Amino acid sequence: MEISASPAHVHHGEEHAHEHHDPGFLGKYVFSTDHKVIGVQYGVTGLIFLFFGFCLMLLMRWQLAYHGQPLPVLGPVLAKIFPKEMPGGVMTPEFYNSLGAMHGTIMVFLGIVPIAFAAFGNFVVPLQIGAPDMTFPRINMASYQAFFIGGVIMLVSFFCPGGAAKGGWTSYAPLADITDRAPNMFFTGQTMWLIGMVFLITSSLLGSVNFITTIIQLRAPGMTWMRLPFFCWAQLITAFLLLLAFPPLEAASVMQLMDRVAGTSFFLPTGLVVNGEIVNISGGGSPLLWQHLFWFLGHPEVYVLILPAMGIVAEVVANNTRKPLWGYKAAVFSALTLGFLSFIVWAHHMYLTGMGARVSSFFQTTTILISIPSVIILTALLLSLWGGSIRFTVPMLFATAFMPMFGIGGLTGIPLAFNAVVLYLHDTYYVIAHFHYIVAPGTIFALFAGVYYWFPKATGRMMNEFLGKLHFWPSLLFINGIFMPMFLQGMAGVHRRWYDGGASYDLAKPVLHWNAFMSWSAWLLCVSQFPFILNFFWSIWFGKKVDHNPWHATTLEWEAPSPPPHGNFLKPPVVHRGPYEYSVPGSEDDFIPQGKA
C-alpha cells in the first residue's frame, strides 16, 4: 500500500502513538496521511468554524433584537476592524446580509459537513470496518488541504472591498451576479465565495471517492454488508450523495464565477435594469438555472448533514441501551432509499418560482415519499430504547435529545412539503425553525454525542462527565429558546433575512417581542458551550485515563488500542458477528465484540 511505502509517514505514525507534545507537532501533523490525524484535523478545524459561524449569528441576533443600536462591548472593536460595515458599532444592512450569507455557508460547508462526514468518517470508518487506513491516504490529505484553503478564502473574503458575500448562502443569481460590481470583480467577497466553494466541493469529492472505495474494498474478513455498523452505512450513502450531488454545484459555481469576472451571462437574462439603467451584459441566461443547479446539490446536502448524525446516534443508542439496534435492516434499507429519493425532491425549495401542476405534483409526491424512510429510521431509534438498560452517559444524553428535536424538525416539514401551504409559509421563520431543528438541535447534538463518545478512542482519556452535563442541559434549554418562538413568528408572517427583524412591518408587531427572547437564548447558548470547550482541552491532557474499550462497546474500533497506533490494530481483525451483540441471552457479559472468536 502506498502508505507503508512512505518512510516519513511510518516515522510520523510511531510518533503519533507515543508522543503528543512534540515541538514539531504542527509541521508533522499538517502533512499527515494517517486517517486518524486527518480526522482530528477535520474535527478541530470544523469545530472552530462551527463556533465562528455561530458567533456570526450572535452578532445578527443583536441587530434583530436591538436594531440600530451600537453593539455593546464588541462594538468599538468591530468598528475598528470593519469601519465601513460597523460604523460606530452599528451594523449596516450590507454587513447584516454578509453575516447571514456567511453564517449559512460556514455552518453547512465548513462546520457540519467537515465534522459529520470528514472528521467522524475519517477517524471512525476505517477503524469500524477493520481497515489499516483509507484506500487513498494522499488523496485524503489533499481533501483536507483543499478544505482548509477553501475555509481560509471564505475568512479572507470578509476583508475584501465591499465585504464578504451578501447574496445569501444560496447565492441566487442575478443578485449574486451583480452585487459589488467593482472595477476589479475578482477581489470582491462575492467572487471569493465562489472560489472558496470550488475548493470546498473539490475537498468533498476527494473525500467521497475515498470513503466509497474504503468501505467497499477494505472491510476486514467477515465484515459482511449486514454486519456493517449503521454508522458506516450512513457514511457510505453520504459519500455517494457527495459524489453525485456536488459536481453540479461545482460547475454552477464556476459558471457564476465566469458571469462575474469574464462577462458571460449564464444566469443573467436579457433586459436587466438596475437603478434605472440597462445593465451592459449579453443576456440570454436563466436565473432559474442557478436555482436548479444549487438545489440539486442543496437537497441531497440536507441528507449529507443528517445521515451521519443518524449513524452516530444509532451507535450511541445501541451502546447505551445495551441491546441491538431495533430494525437494523429496515434502517439500512431506509437510509438507502433516503439517499436515492434525496436526488428527486430538490424543486420543493422552488415552489414559488412559477411551477405548473404536473411538475409541482411530482415534487410534492417525492417530498412526501421521502418522509417515509425518515420515519422508519427515527422509529428504529426510538424502539431501540424499549427493553434496554438505559445508562444516561453524556453521549447518550445528546443522542436521546436528538430524537425529539429531529422529530420536531421532521414534523414541521410535513406542511412545507405542500405547495399550497408554502404560498403562505414560504421563506417565513417557520421554515427557518423547521430546518434549524433538523440541523442544530438535531445534527449538531448528534455531533456532540459523537465527540463525547469517540473522544476516549482518539485520546485514551475520558471527557469529564459533570462538565458534559453542564454542557448538555443548558444547551437543550436555550437552543429551544431560540427556535421554538420562530414558529410563532413564521405563523404571523415574519420573513427571514430582514435586517430590522420585522420592525418595518405592522404584521410583525404582535410577535416582535420574541426577538429579544431568542437573542438572549442564543447568547446564553453560547455561554453554555464554554463547559464543552474547557472540557475538550482539559480532557486531552488531564482527562481520566481509560482502557481501549471504556464504553464496553461491540464494534471493531474499540478493539484497537486508544489512541490507535499507525495501522490501527495490533493484529488484523476478523469479524464473527453482527455489530450490536449486546445482552445476548445466555452470555455472561452484556456485550460480545464483533471481533471476538
Added chain:
Amino acid sequence: MLNHLLGMPQSASEHGFLIDHMLEVCHWFMLALFVGWSTFFVFTLFRFHESRNPRADYHGVKTKASTHIEFMVVLIEAVLLLGFALPLWAKRVTQFPKDADAQVVKVTGQQFTWIFHYAGPDGIFGKQDLNLISTSNDVGMDPKDPAGKDDIVARNELHLLVNKPVILEIGSKDVIHSLSLQAMFIGQDAIPGTITPIWFKPIRTGQYEIICGQLCGLGHYGMRAMMFVDSPEDYAAWLKDNAPAGAPPAPQKP
C-alpha cells in the same frame, strides 16, 4: 383553531380559507403524532433506566404495532397530498379566470420598490419599451401609444376591487424578488426575464401589507408596499384621483 392559536391571521381571499384549513389539519396531525410519540418516549426512558432494568432484553419490541402506526402516518400523508395539496395547487395554476372577468395588474419588482401598472379605464395596457425606462418612467411606457394614455403606474400601492378575481402578472427588472401577499395567502417570485401570473379573489376590504419575500439586497427588509382592497365606491374614487393628466375621460362602464 390551532393556526389561530399560533398567531396566523385570517385570510382575506377566497381560496385562503382552504389553505388555512389544510394547514390546520396538518397541525392537528403533527400535534397528535408529537404527543403520542413523546409520551412513549418519556415513559420508555423512565421505565428502562438502568436502575429499573439492569439487564437489557436482547429482542426488545416484538409487536408489529409500529408498522401499523407507520402505515397510518403514510395513509394520512397520502390523504393530505392527494385530497388537499394537489387539487389546491392545480386550481391555482390551471383554472385562471378570463382576463375580461378579472382585474389585471402588472407587477414589477425593482430594488427596493414594487411598481403596479394598471391598464386604466380602456382595459388595454399601453406599449412598453425597455429603452424608455428611466427614473421618471418606471415601466418604460411609450408616450406615443394612445392605449397607454390612461394607464396608471403607481409605486408601492396596489388597489384592488373587492369580490372580483385578480390576475397579477409578476416580473422583475433587476434581481429576484418575491411578491408575498400574506393576507391573501399567496405569493410568487418576481424573476427577471420571466412574467409569471397568479390569481386570487379578495373577499374582505381593508389595507394589507405586501412583503418582499426574497433577499434582494441591502434594502430588502424595507421593500414594503400596501395593498388596498376597496369597495366599488372607494375604487372608483381612487381611479378618478389617479387618472393621469391628459388621459381621455373614462368611458361610462355598465
